[in-house]
Amino acid sequence: xxxxxxxxxxxxxxxxxxxxxxxxxxxxxxxxxxxxxxxxxxxxxxxxxxxxxxxxxxxxxxxxxxxxxxxxxxxxxxxxxxxxxxxxxxxxxxxxxxxxxxxxxxxxxxxxxxxxxxxxxxxxxxxxxxxxxxxxxxxxxxxxxxxxxxxxxxxxxxxxxxxxxxxxxxxxxxxxxxxxxxxxxxxxxxxxxxxxxxxxxxxxxxxxxxxxxxxxxxxxxxxxxxxxxxxxxxxxxxxxxxxxxxxxxxxxxxxxxxxx
Amino acid sequence: xxxxxxxxxxxxxxxxxxxxxxxxxxxxxxxxxxxxxxxxxxxxxxxxxxxxxxxxxxxxxxxxxxxxxxxxxxxxxxxxxxxxxxxxxxxxxxxxxxxxxxxxxxxxxxxxxxxxxxxxxxxxxxxxxxxxxxxxxxxxxxxxxxxxxxxxxxxxxxxxxxxxxxxxxxxxxxxxxxxxxxxxxxxxxxxxxxxxxxxxxxxxxxxxxxxxxxxxxxxxxxxxxxxxxxxxxxxxxxxxxxxxxxxxxxxxxxxxxxxxxxxxxxxxxxxxxxxxxxxxxxxxxxxxxxxxxxxxxxxxxxxxxxxxxxxxxxxxxxxxxxxxxxxxxxxxxxxxxxxxxxxxxxxxxxxxxxxxxxxxxxxxxxxxxxxxxxxxxxxxxxxxxxxxxxxxxxxxxxxxxxxxxxxxxxxxxxxxxxxxxxxxxxxxxxxxxxxxxxxxxxxxxxxxxxxxxxxxxxxxxxxxxxxxxxxxxxxxxxxxxxxxxxxxxxxxxxxxxxxxxxxxxxxxxxxxxxxxxxxxxxxxxxxxxxxxxxxxxxxxxxxxxxxxxxxxxxxxxxxxxxxxxxxxx
Numbered sequence: 001x002x003x004x005x006x007x008x009x010x011x012x013x014x015x016x017x018x019x020x021x022x023x024x025x026x027x028x029x030x031x032x033x034x035x036x037x038x039x040x041x042x043x044x045x046x047x048x049x050x051x052x053x054x055x056x057x058x059x060x061x062x063x064x065x066x067x068x069x070x071x072x073x074x075x076x077x078x079x080x081x082x083x084x085x086x087x088x089x090x091x092x093x094x095x096x097x098x099x100x101x102x103x104x105x106x107x108x109x110x111x112x113x114x115x116x117x118x119x120x121x122x123x124x125x126x127x128x129x130x131x132x133x134x135x136x137x138x139x140x141x142x143x144x145x146x147x148x149x150x151x152x153x154x155x156x157x158x159x160x161x162x163x164x165x166x167x168x169x170x171x172x173x174x175x176x177x178x179x180x181x182x183x184x185x186x187x188x189x190x191x192x193x194x195x196x197x198x199x200x201x202x203x204x205x206x207x208x209x210x211x212x213x214x215x216x217x218x219x220x221x222x223x224x225x226x227x228x229x230x231x232x233x234x235x236x237x238x239x240x241x242x243x244x245x246x247x248x249x250x251x252x253x254x255x256x257x258x259x260x
Numbered sequence: 261x262x263x264x265x266x267x268x269x270x271x272x273x274x275x276x277x278x279x280x281x282x283x284x285x286x287x288x289x290x291x292x293x294x295x296x297x298x299x300x301x302x303x304x305x306x307x308x309x310x311x312x313x314x315x316x317x318x319x320x321x322x323x324x325x326x327x328x329x330x331x332x333x334x335x336x337x338x339x340x341x342x343x344x345x346x347x348x349x350x351x352x353x354x355x356x357x358x359x360x361x362x363x364x365x366x367x368x369x370x371x372x373x374x375x376x377x378x379x380x381x382x383x384x385x386x387x388x389x390x391x392x393x394x395x396x397x398x399x400x401x402x403x404x405x406x407x408x409x410x411x412x413x414x415x416x417x418x419x420x421x422x423x424x425x426x427x428x429x430x431x432x433x434x435x436x437x438x439x440x441x442x443x444x445x446x447x448x449x450x451x452x453x454x455x456x457x458x459x460x461x462x463x464x465x466x467x468x469x470x471x472x473x474x475x476x477x478x479x480x481x482x483x484x485x486x487x488x489x490x491x492x493x494x495x496x497x498x499x500x501x502x503x504x505x506x507x508x509x510x511x512x513x514x515x516x517x518x519x520x521x522x523x524x525x526x527x528x529x530x531x532x533x534x535x536x537x538x539x540x541x542x543x544x545x546x547x548x549x550x551x552x553x554x555x556x557x558x559x560x561x562x563x564x565x566x567x568x569x570x571x572x573x574x575x576x577x578x579x580x581x582x583x584x585x586x587x588x589x590x591x592x593x594x595x596x597x598x599x600x601x602x603x604x605x606x607x608x609x610x611x612x613x614x615x616x617x618x619x620x621x622x623x624x625x626x627x628x629x630x631x632x633x634x635x636x637x638x639x640x641x642x643x644x645x646x647x648x649x650x651x652x653x654x655x656x657x658x659x660x661x662x663x664x665x666x667x668x669x670x671x672x673x674x675x676x677x678x679x680x681x682x683x684x685x686x687x688x689x690x691x692x693x694x695x696x697x698x699x700x701x702x703x704x705x706x707x708x709x710x711x712x713x714x715x716x717x718x719x720x721x722x723x724x725x726x727x728x729x730x731x732x733x734x735x736x737x738x739x740x741x742x743x744x745x746x747x748x749x750x751x752x753x754x755x756x757x758x759x760x761x762x763x764x765x766x767x768x769x770x771x772x773x774x775x776x777x778x779x780x781x782x783x784x785x786x787x788x789x790x791x792x793x794x795x796x797x798x799x800x801x802x803x804x805x806x807x808x809x810x811x812x813x814x815x816x817x818x819x820x821x822x823x824x825x826x827x828x829x
Contacts, residue, residue: 039740040711052440080442088440095433100455106434109451113443116451148600158437177599178767182813204740207815235820248741250770251816257745257752257774 005030005065005198006051006166012059013046020046022222024060028215030165033192033199035209035230037245038219044202047219048168051200052088053079065165087159091171093151097143103129103154104139110158128157133187149180153187160191167192168200173208185211206249210234218242281531287524295344298337305334307489317509324509326499335496336513343492343521346407346485347472353411354468358418359461363449365419366426377423383416389475391416396484403492406485410475414468421464425457463533470525477518493518543574545615547634553624563728563761564588564611566633569623571606571615571785580606580619582785588729593755593762595776595794597769597810603785604765605733611763612646612731613637629728643674647722647760649751651734653714657706664702667721675725682724689720693750712743719750723758730754733765748775769814773797781807 006028013021021043028034036044049055050062053072062069065085072079090096097106102118107125109116118125118139126136132153143151152172159167169188173181189212192199203209209216210230217227218241226239237243247254310329315321323332365376383391391413392406399405426449429435435452443451479485480494481501488495493514500510550568558565564587571581581603588594598604609615610626613633626633628645650656658666664683671682683702690698693716706714715735722730732751736744752775754760766772772779773794781789781804789804791797799811 039742054440083440083442088437090433090437092433096437098434098438098452098456100458101451109438109443110441113438113441114447116443116447178769178815179599179809179813181815205815206741207817210817211815231820234817244742246817246819248745249817250744250768250774251814253819255745255774257749 003066004028004063005032006200007063008047008051008060009062010060011047011050011057011062013043013050013055014058020222021050024222024224026217026224026227028198028200030198031196032215033201033213034215034217035213036200036202036217036219037204037206037209039204039245041221042219043222044219045170048088048170048200048202051166051168052086053082084162085164086166086168087162087164088168088170089152089155089159089172092175093148093155094175096155097151099143102140102142103134103146106143106154107139107158107161110161124161128161129154131160131191132157133183147180148176149184152176152180152184156184156188160195160197163195164197166198166200168202170202171204174203174205181208188212206234206245207251218245278531278534280527281535284524284527284529284531287520288528291340291344291521291524294337295341298334299341302334302338305331306338314503314507316507323513324507326510327503332496332500332510332513335491336493336517339492339496339514340517342403342486342490343473343476343494343517346403346476346492347469350407350411350414350472350476351465351469353408354414354472355418355461355465357411357415358420359422359454361415361419362422362426363453365423366430366453367445367449380416380419380423384420388413388417388471389478392475392479393482393484396479401484401487403480403486403490406476406479409479410472413475414472417468418461418464421460422457425460426453429453429456459532459536463529463536466525466529466532470522470529473518473521473525477514543618545617546620547610547613547615547626548620548622549634550622550624555625558627561589562587563590563592564628564763565625566607566611566623567625569607569610569621569626571603571610571619571621574618574620580785581610581621584782584785584787586780586787588761588763590728590761591755591759592778593752593764593776595764595766595772595779596782597766597772597779598782599767599810601784602782604782607782608731608733608763608765611729612648613642614648640674640676643670643725643727645727646729646731647725647727649715649718649722649730649732649735651737653711653718653738654706656718657714659706662703662705663709663717667717667724670721671724685724686720689724690717692723693717693720695720710743711739712746715739715743715747716750719747719754723754723760726758728761730760730762731765732762734767735764736771737767744771751775769797769810770816781810 004027008024008026011021011024024047026034036047038044046055050057050069051064053069057070067082072082104118104125105116107128108118108121111121111124125139129136129138134150134153146154173184176184185208201209201212213230215228216230216233217224218233218239219225220241226233226237226242233242237246246252249255307330310325312321312325313327313329315325317324321331321333323336325331361376365373368376392409395409395412396406399409430453435448438448438452476485476492477494477497480492481498483498486492486495496514497511500514503510553568555567567585569581569584570579572579584607586594596604596607610621611628611633615621623634631637631641631645664686668679668682668686671677671685672679677685687698687702690701695701695713695716701717709717730751736747739747748771751762755762764772764776776794779791779794780787781791783806789802789807791802797811799808802808802811
């Protein structure tokens with residue numbers, strides 16, 4: 001059996017007396033994409049924060065890329081290295097890019113946090129901008145010159161330019177128009193196959209998750225209530241909550257607005 | 261990707277500057293020129309002792325001469341340089357010290373930060389001039405100590421502004437991301453925090469400069485600032501004041517100069533502040549008739565008819581909505597679908613008479629059950645006819661009032677029902693929308709309810725007025741899918757049981773398909789397609805390529821095993 005890229009065992013997180021995550025376990029092999037669905041407050045964003053290393057686990061173990069996140073606090077160097085291996089693409093493309101920095105400066109900062117010298121990385125920045133479907137000269141422009149979809153492409157380039165082993169996408173299309181969403185999803189699907197990157201795709205939209213994932217985890221009140229392959233979950237859901245979620249999707253066969 | 265570099269916010273960023281700002285710039289230019297030129301040509305006249313001492317206004321000395329026979333006009337003009345330089349330096353000291361301290365507070369450990377913040381509060385709680393006088397008294401007489409004292413006194417304001425702005429900016433996502441990338445704190449401050457607070461700081465600098473001019477003159481006036489033989493306006497004023505009964509003309513020159521300079525700085529400061537606030541120069545929204553179009557008479561079952569509606573942005577002249585016509589029959593649910601910038605919400609805002617500032621709407625007709633929406637419609641009449649449900653129920657409700665108070669207020673104010681009847685009505689509607697514990701909910705504040713609950717309460721409120729038309733602008737976009745279904749069900753039910761017509765705005769074709777009788781597809785302010793048979797729309801069945809593109813882009817879950825089951829039902 002392959003070694004896992006992400007291995008989460010009985011993870012628990014509490015904020016004060018509120019239990020946010022409880023007994024969460026999942027395992028991802030390199031190159032796999034897991035979709036995490038659930039409603040607001042289900043704990044899916046907290047799970048992402050644990051993996052990125054912003055929130056410390058209270059119970060259980062989390063090992064990402066052979067690195068135990070519980071040891072993150074022990075050394076600054078290790079934390080720095082870990083955070084470059086695990087990248088998060090933020091949700092809102094309007095607040096995730098500094099309005100006073102050019103796209104090139106933003107990407108250069110990802111490559112070299114201290115000096116952020118654009119000229120030194122010009123070729124690499126140009127390569128990645130083209131990779132996400134933007135012209136290379138976009139590096140000289142400021143975020144306000146781009147539409148939401150284009151900004152999200154920049155944010156994606158910023159996470160991928162480090163060639164991380166794990167990428168976490170937290171609701172990255174929820175602020176975008178549907179026609180732009182399709183383009184972004186297609187681009188993500190293409191790039192992740194080429195890079196063989198392991199991905200966690202968080203969304204409240206079941207249809208979006210279905211189009212990009214190999215596996216799906218359904219979260220409800222801080223627990224994973226159902227986890228399995230996409231085919232399995234969408235064709236034969238076991239848990240009542242999964243069924244309810246599926247039926248609530250306006251495109252689903254079980255959807256109706258009848259008064260019950 | 262033909263339009264890759266559209267500039268969606270270019271219009272919003274172009275700000276209209278007020279005439280006062282230009283006046284301020286002009287006055288400032290005069291001051292700067294005087295400061296440069298006057299000492300070159302007039303230094304001799306300003307400092308040479310003559311025999312015509314204590315002269316009143318004469319042809320040779322329009323502002324008189326001082327006790328040593330020096331020309332006052334020349335002295336005032338020459339003093340411009342010293343006064344302006346002193347104000348510039350003290351403002352620079354204040355800005356550098358204050359911004360530095362504010363940033364340091366943000367960078368420091370939590371405890372240290374708290375101490376610094378309390379210190380700043382203490383600092384700004386004393387009047388600037390008082391602090392300046394104390395500091396100058398400690399440092400001794402002279403212009404340099406006065407400059408430093410005023411700089412120090414004004415630094416508190418900069419420190420407070422910087423600390424406040426930094427606290428706001430540091431929670432923004434790009435700062436959080438930079439920190440996760442491993443950017444050192446100092447770099448985050450110089451790269452992300454400081455550049456993003458430029459506008460408010462500039463305004464404060466202009467205001468501090470005006471203040472420094474006056475304060476410096478104040479210090480010189482009481483003898484703490486410029487010492488003879490050097491002189492600034494305050495020192496001249498001091499000399500003049502001692503002879504105010506014998507030769508009053510002496511104080512006129514420095515006074516005019518001071519007023520002129522502080523007005524210049526204030527005009528610039530206020531002008532910059534006004535320009536930075538995009539709402540200051542907006543005119544109220546206007547809704548106008550345009551004639552010349554033949555209109556068919558309305559059929560009796562038409563509730564709303566909007567014909568040839570065009571909405572323009574006043575400043576840029578850009579059309580947000582172009583020649584849109586729509587009508588809703590009684591009991592009908594009309595959907596408008598489009599992406600951001602399509603003009604769907606602007607169209608809805610005309611129907612509910614909530615058009616945003618700075619926009620002008622013209623239409624051949626806009627009638628809602630007999631009332632002309634383009635003319636005057638009283639609030640009471642409007643409330644009887646239209647109810648609204650917004651995208652974000654969190655901001656639509658007043659956080660300081662209980663649900664019962666604010667929602668029954670609409671009923672008693674706009675519809676004239678008694679308070680008791682209004683509450684009773686609302687209570688029943690709360691039951692209709694299946695809010696658990698309706699009596700308890702009446703006493704609750706908005707923050708005690710979840711998003712879905714709040715949206716239910718909004719629908720209950722809409723139902724309570726028995727309005728003929730419900731305008732729902734993306735009412736489920738902020739909600740989870742299961743809650744979305746509940747809210748949609750309520751709207752459908754309100755339509756079915758009360759006969760309320762609905763104008764439903766959405767970007768989601770799936771939602772619209774489930775709820776609406778007819779759909780208009782909008783793009784770039786125009787209706788590109790009207791679909792009458794919503795339930796059976798397919799990418800193949802629609803006419804316009806954009807509609808097809810939208811339909812194909814709408815993500816739909818596929819459930820292999822369950823499709824068959826669904827079809828069999």
